[in-house]
Amino acid sequence: MAATIKDVAKYTGLSIATVSKYINGGRVLEKNKVLIDEAIRVLDFKINEMARGLKTNRSMTAGILIPSLENIFFTSIVSNVENILLQNGYSSIVCDYRENPELEKEKLDFLISKMVDGIIMVPHGSNSAYIQQVVEKGIPVVFIDRHLKDVHCDVVLADNINASYDAIEQLIVRGHKRIGIICGPKNIFTTEERLKGYIRAHEDYAVDIDKKLVLFGNYDVESGYRMLNRLMDVKKPPTAIFVTNYEMTLGAVMAINERNIKIPDQISLIGFDNIQLARIVKPSLSIVVQPMKEIGEKAAKILLSRLNKENQGSPAVNRLKTELLIKESVKSFID
Amino acid sequence: MAATIKDVAKYTGLSIATVSKYINGGRVLEKNKVLIDEAIRVLDFKINEMARGLKTNRSMTAGILIPSLENIFFTSIVSNVENILLQNGYSSIVCDYRENPELEKEKLDFLISKMVDGIIMVPHGSNSAYIQQVVEKGIPVVFIDRHLKDVHCDVVLADNINASYDAIEQLIVRGHKRIGIICGPKNIFTTEERLKGYIRAHEDYAVDIDKKLVLFGNYDVESGYRMLNRLMDVKKPPTAIFVTNYEMTLGAVMAINERNIKIPDQISLIGFDNIQLARIVKPSLSIVVQPMKEIGEKAAKILLSRLNKENQGSPAVNRLKTELLIKESVKSFID
DNA sequence: TTGTAGGCGTTATCAA
DNA sequence: TTGATAACGCCTACAA
Numbered sequence: 001m002a003a004t005i006k007d008v009a010k011y012t013g014l015s016i017a018t019v020s021k022y023i024n025g026g027r028v029l030e031k032n033k034v035l036i037d038e039a040i041r042v043l044d045f046k047i048n049e050m051a052r053g054l055k056t057n058r059s060m061t062a063g064i065l066i067p068s069l070e071n072i073f074f075t076s077i078v079s080n081v082e083n084i085l086l087q088n089g090y091s092s093i094v095c096d097y098r099e100n101p102e103l104e105k106e107k108l109d110f111l112i113s114k115m116v117d118g119i120i121m122v123p124h125g126s127n128s129a130y131i132q133q134v135v136e137k138g139i140p141v142v143f144i145d146r147h148l149k150d151v152h153c154d155v156v157l158a159d160n161i162n163a164s165y166d167a168i169e170q171l172i173v174r175g176h177k178r179i180g181i182i183c184g185p186k187n188i189f190t191t192e193e194r195l196k197g198y199i200r201a202h203e204d205y206a207v208d209i210d211k212k213l214v215l216f217g218n219y220d221v222e223s224g225y226r227m228l229n230r231l232m233d234v235k236k237p238p239t240a241i242f243v244t245n246y247e248m249t250l251g252a253v254m255a256i257n258e259r260n261i262k263i264p265d266q267i268s269l270i271g272f273d274n275i276q277l278a279r280i281v282k283p284s285l286s287i288v289v290q291p292m293k294e295i296g297e298k299a300a301k302i303l304l305s306r307l308n309k310e311n312q313g314s315p316a317v318n319r320l321k322t323e324l325l326i327k328e329s330v331k332s333f334i335d
Numbered sequence: 336m337a338a339t340i341k342d343v344a345k346y347t348g349l350s351i352a353t354v355s356k357y358i359n360g361g362r363v364l365e366k367n368k369v370l371i372d373e374a375i376r377v378l379d380f381k382i383n384e385m386a387r388g389l390k391t392n393r394s395m396t397a398g399i400l401i402p403s404l405e406n407i408f409f410t411s412i413v414s415n416v417e418n419i420l421l422q423n424g425y426s427s428i429v430c431d432y433r434e435n436p437e438l439e440k441e442k443l444d445f446l447i448s449k450m451v452d453g454i455i456m457v458p459h460g461s462n463s464a465y466i467q468q469v470v471e472k473g474i475p476v477v478f479i480d481r482h483l484k485d486v487h488c489d490v491v492l493a494d495n496i497n498a499s500y501d502a503i504e505q506l507i508v509r510g511h512k513r514i515g516i517i518c519g520p521k522n523i524f525t526t527e528e529r530l531k532g533y534i535r536a537h538e539d540y541a542v543d544i545d546k547k548l549v550l551f552g553n554y555d556v557e558s559g560y561r562m563l564n565r566l567m568d569v570k571k572p573p574t575a576i577f578v579t580n581y582e583m584t585l586g587a588v589m590a591i592n593e594r595n596i597k598i599p600d601q602i603s604l605i606g607f608d609n610i611q612l613a614r615i616v617k618p619s620l621s622i623v624v625q626p627m628k629e630i631g632e633k634a635a636k637i638l639l640s641r642l643n644k645e646n647q648g649s650p651a652v653n654r655l656k657t658e659l660l661i662k663e664s665v666k667s668f669i670d
Numbered sequence: 671t672t673g674t675a676g677g678c679g680t681t682a683t684c685a686a
Numbered sequence: 687t688t689g690a691t692a693a694c695g696c697c698t699a700c701a702a
Contacts, residue, residue: 004695015673020697029671046448050388051695054678059385061449069414069429072407079404079431091445094404094429096414110426113384114396221611254614276556279589280615339679350689355681364687386679389694 003043011039023047053115061091062303063111065104065121069096073246073273073292074122077144080296081120088304090117101126108134118303123148125188140306142299146189147317154306156299156318158290160190163322164197164244167270167288170326171240172205175333176268180213180231180238182224182248191216194244213238217248224251232259232267239268240330246273253281264331275325283328291320338378346374358382388450396426397638398446400439400456404431408581408608408627409457412479415631416455423639425452434555436461443469453638458483460523475641477634481524482652489641491634491653493625495525498657499532499579502605502623505661506575507540510668511603515548515566515573517559517583526551529579548573552583559586567594567602574603575665581608588616599666610660618663626655 005023009016012035022028022036039045053059062085066074074096082092093114097104101124108130111119118140123131128150135141141153171179181198184191195214202209212234217223224243228251231241243249249271261267263283270286271277278285298318305311340358344351347370357363357371374380388394397420401409409431417427428449432439436459443465446454453475458466463485470476476488506514516533519526530549537544547569552558559578563586566576578584584606596602598618605621606612613620633653640646 005697006695016696017674017698018672021672024697027671032671046444048389048450048695049448050385050394050450051678052697053385054383054389054680054695055697057678069410069417070407072405072410075404075407075410079433082404082430083433086445091428091449092430093426095417095427098414098418110421113381114426115383115385250611250615254611257614257617257619276585276589277615279592280585280612282592282617284592341679351680352682352689352691353687355679356688359681362687367687383679386694387681389679389696390681392694 002048003045004048005045007043008036008039008045011043012036057115058117059115060089061093061114061116062307063108063114063116063119063121064092064094065107065111065119066094066096067099067122067124069094071247073290074145076292077296077299080293081300084297084300085304090304090307097124099124105130112137112139118142118307120144120299120303122146123151140303142303142306144295144299148189152315154299154302154315154318156295156302156320157190158295158322159319160193160322161197161200163288163290163324164194164242165201166197166322166324167242167286168198168201169205170324171242171268171270171330172201172207173334174268174330176238176240177207178210178213178236178238178240179207180215180234180241182227182231182241182243182252183214183216184219184244184248186216188219191244198242210236217251219245219247221247221251221254224248225255226251228252228255229259232261237267239333240270241267242270244272246271246277249273249277249285249287253277253285263329268330270326270330278325278327281329286327286329287325289323289325291322294320337383338380339383340380342378343371343374343380346378347371392450393452394450395424396428396449396451397642398443398449398451398454398456399427399429400442400446400454401429401431402434402457402459404429406582408625409480411627412631412634415628416635419632419635420639425639425642432459434459440465447472447474453477453642455479455634455638457481458486475638477638477641479630479634483524487650489634489637489650489653491630491637491655492525493630493657494654495528495657496532496535498623498625498659499529499577500536501532501657501659502577502621503533503536504540505659506577506603506605506665507536507542508669509603509665511573511575512542513545513548513571513573513575514542515550515569515576517562517566517576517578517587518549518551519554519579519583521551523554526579533577545571552586554580554582556582556586556589559583560590561586563587563590564594567596572602574668575605576602577605579607581606581612584608584612584620584622588612588620598664603665605661605665613660613662616664621662621664622660624658624660626657629655 008019095107104124120142122145128148132151143155147155215227217227243252272288275289278287344354430442439459455477457480463483467486478490482490550562552562578587607623610624613622
């Protein structure tokens with residue numbers, strides 16, 4: 001069915017080797033160049049990547065693995081990563097592991113079985129050892145969003161500590177003293193960092209932390225909903241709440257709507273990640289915005305530099321600045 | 336580095352052929368079975384998919400191609416498709432074409448160059464001829480969400496006409512006579528269908544349509560925003576507006592917030608696609624919900640049946656029912 | 671610059 | 687049931 005190099009060779013009267021060399025950027029007489037191009041066009045020749053890969057041991061494919069394809073924060077990063085890789089001749093295989101560590105392992109295996117040349121992933125956190133094995137096999141891995149100490153690979157992430165610090169600082173500066181935070185799951189990297197920023201801001205401004213106001217969710221809509229309710233049910237509820245990812249922000253807003261709580265009079269709110277949310281919610285929502293485009297681009301470029309062996313240095317942690325949008329959802333007690 | 340069948344053969348003392356046969360489900364003496372399993376485990380043997388693919392001409396991989404990875408309607412379908420395929424031994428390569436027909440072509444080529452065994456895609460609409468060529472090559476293609484007349488392949492989509500009809504009907508029944516609609520781009524399948532439902536409902540209830548109230552957007556946030564504004568600026572504005580996809584619904588809500596329009600007193604609103612939006616917007620938004628899970632599953636199953644040659648019949652159009660949630664955003668003029 | 675030939679890891683045919 | 691062997695389509699010394 002599909003034409004092979006052999007067919008092209010036959011058509012042109014040249015040898016397979018010559019055609020192959022030309023296809024791979026080698027030097028060929030001008031007239032042969034034209035001839036081969038014609039043959040390729042006429043025969044609709046497409047390289048057989050499997051055969052090539054078998055020979056070269058490279059697939060020119062990268063694996064992208066994220067926790068969920070239903071989380072726009074991740075998919076929009078994927079979109080950027082995929083685009084840059086494609087521009088550089090690499091294609092991507094995108095998988096999600098549905099926040100399931102078992103599945104993360106499986107999909108990782110799958111990617112490897114597809115002989116990806118490199119991997120960009122948002123790790124779950126509980127498969128460090130396994131991922132480290134992959135790294136040791138010599139497959140370049142780039143982490144996004146989360147950092148695992150036991151894995152020696154490049155990382156690209158937002159400056160979570162400062163992101164969180166800035167948000168809390170703005171609340172404190174506006175006179176808030178009881179600030180609730182809805183964190184992610186306890187053992188996850190971003191959770192710890194975002195909580196750290198919360199704590200530091202309190203320390204720096206000498207504001208006491210009430211542990212009842214520090215709750216841990218699951219980074220999903222439902223837990224955001226639940227935790228907001230729980231915060232409001234504390235005997236002395238907070239005057240402001242910081243929600244540390246997009247899904248939980250959604251859940252929090254839902255709960256607020258349901259309870260008919262007035263923003264910002266009854267509660268001030270700062271959310272996370274999705275800039276569009278700011279304009280959907282009324283009054284407009286204050287938000288910590290991660291540079292998703294930059295994160296994706298950075299990760300892709302790092303992977304490429306590893307694949308090209310341009311970058312042989314030891315793994316680096318790349319932190320990108322976040323942006324804080326303060327809108328109507330934050331009340332000021334100071335005039 | 337990686338162990339091959341040859342290594343396994345050597346380890347077990349059997350021949351390559353025997354090991355290969357066993358791996359592919361062939362009959363082997365019980366003791367050899369055990370032996371081979373041991374070898375595989377000890378040597379950490381993994382099949383080389385490229386070599387296998389070269390030989391079998393099958394990659395056990397499906398291509399998934401969608402307009403945008405930043406549209407949760409599509410990605411959530413992808414998530415379901417991918418999962419079902421994986422359960423059946425197929426992996427997926429996910430791409431987006433950023434709503435760009437040129438890119439759609441390129442990515443299609445890319446998928447084919449990756450030798451995918453089948454393709455599930457949301458077509459843009461302007462590459463019919465090209466896609467039909469793919470179909471004629473014998474690669475099973477399943478369309479999602481949109482139907483192209485010139486391409487002979489299976490299609491899975493929501494019952495757009497009735498979805499739209501039902502929404503408009505509910506508005507009319509509640510006494511609305513001037514109903515605006517924000518459609519998608521003019522030449523797109525879903526646009527036509529959703530508009531058709533709008534028209535039919537008007538006809539059936541003998542309500543005149545004011546053409547000024549029928550606007551066409553781009554299925555993106557920005558156009559939703561713009562079209563809502565334009566509708567409100569009509570001399571005699573509508574009392575209700577139906578927005579026909581998720582992104583434009585977002586944009587419409589933004590515009591409404593910005594203009595400080597009161598829902599449902601000043602305008603009734605029915606949106607599309609994203610069920611979470613219903614609870615984020617206040618007062619709660621009425622919404623047409625597509626069965627994304629079912630759509631994905633159906634498409635995956637159809638593709639599998641084609642790949643297994645179980646289904647050799649002619650292509651079919653599969654319509655799935657939508658759901659209409661009427662919430663607070665719709666005002667009733669009838670008591 | 672071009673061509674010859676060997677091999678990448680697997681499957682499949684055909685004998686044994 | 688098992689094994690020897692010829693492809694699959696491509697790349698790459700090496701030789702011409």
